[in-house]
């Protein structure tokens with residue numbers, strides 16, 4: 324088994340970041356809820372343990388803890404923020420509410436640059452976010468650093484194998500955080516650093532080979548990063564026994580369907596299911612955002628089921644589940660959310676009766692892109708802006724018709740082309756056009772027009788959870804607006820969206836009702852993100868309907 328660092332999660336918003344930083348150091352690591360028995364999740368391959376931060380105080384009733392026997396084991400341990408406070412509390416040191424809480428940037432003075440501080444110049448800028456603080460290290464530990472709000476900003480055990488730090492080395496605001504983590508995982512834990520994308524791909528391919536044996540696999544391919552990399556990995560493992568189904572819903576960006584077929588037609592066994600007519604007729608007369616999404620979900624499943632049914636005896640479904648989905652469903656934050664989200668996000672509906680292959684379960688998005696590059700996928704495809712599963716249907720406000728989709732595709736293509744031309748495409752998180760159900764008056768030549776208004780949206784963001792509108796140059800916007808009004812029939816006015824998220828959202832249409840949230844109760848954000856799994860038809864709200872239709876079919880009734 325490959326060497327790894329275990330991260331025990333105490334509910335910090337930064338836990339995933341710790342994992343990403345450790346992996347950037349070429350060391351594999353896994354996050355586990357602090358409620359797990361550490362003995363069951365460690366072994367000879369575990370080189371060290373990191374205790375994450377968390378929002379609690381060790382003095383709160385029911386605050387999260389860990390079996391103190393962990394500290395009698397041989398593992399090197401690094402406690403970060405709450406992790407450090409817990410360590411101190413359990414080992415007999417003194418944690419107290421210090422009069423000066425520390426939030427944000429702070430300076431720490433390193434009194435002794437040893438262990439994790441090796442190479443430090445004695446004074447560091449760090450990111451703090453804590454109320455409680457360490458007043459006295461536990462017996463056998465000594466202070467290594469202090470700050471204005473923390474008399475013990477860092478501590479070390481006498482044998483140099485256990486550390487606590489009050490600040491967050493994993494965030495970008497702690498400039499030398501990476502060196503601190505490097506010292507811990509490489510020097511203290513002795514990790515060799517053998518986690519590379521190549522090694523991951525080799526292991527994943529071998530695992531798929533063993534799991535699948537001589538049988539066949541189906542994969543839903545959307546042309547998005549996750550499904551494409553999944554498909555290429557499975558292909559590498561079992562070759563022609565993988566069939567990919569590309570459900571073309573007619574709601575993709577301009578020329579996108581052709582690009583998917585062009586990119587993958589020769590690389591994969593690809594079924595191009597052109598179902599645009601089916602999708603468009605299901606959307607006729609539908610204007611409510613939620614109703615649109617449901618129809619799209621239903622048709623997707625219907626088409627996928629039909630195409631998969633034609634393949635004969637298929638035993639597995641390959642799906643592009645990523646590590647953040649997995650962590651989300653095992654997270655320690657509230658057992659009820661954990662259980663529900665697991666049912667809704669993690670599992671396939673039983674009726675599918677296909678075993679799942681999820682080769683990307685261990686990867687973060689940027690690692691998936693790296694794997695894609697190793698597998699020879701075009702960079703342009705791997706770094707494209709995110710695109711919602713229901714496609715342009717959520718950007719044609721009001722009724723979705725073929726003509727309106729075409730109008731939007733043309734305008735959107737001009738926007739994206741101009742961003743690329745002026746080197747702004749990769750500077751924004753996402754950019755697109757939205758066709759509004761509003762007609763405005765204009766003048767063209769001598770005639771007055773009464774045509775559609777169109778909005779442009781471009782946002783900067785780290786992860787899509789919060790976003791700011793992109794400050795695009797006025798000249799660029801002028802060029803886009805002028806080209807759209809001149810070249811796209813039916814649009815006579817272009818506006819630029821200057822709302823932030825929150826309180827706005829990135830897309831203009833979204834699911835809001837209680838019913839939809841109950842379908843995926845882990846929160847609105849996850850609803851939208853989980854949809855983006857192209858293969859994840861179990862994630863569409865519509866799967867319930869499909870399940871119902873299947874039950875009806877089993878009972879000999881016609882499908883509805």
Ligand code: XMP
Nearest residue numbers: 709710711712713787828829830851854855
């Ligand atoms: P919002 O609009 O919620 O979007 O701020 C956040 C991110 O999620 C994408 N998004 C979706 N993705 N199905 C998807 O697959 C959806 O229904 C959906 N709605 C929003 C959005 O494009 C942005 O990247």
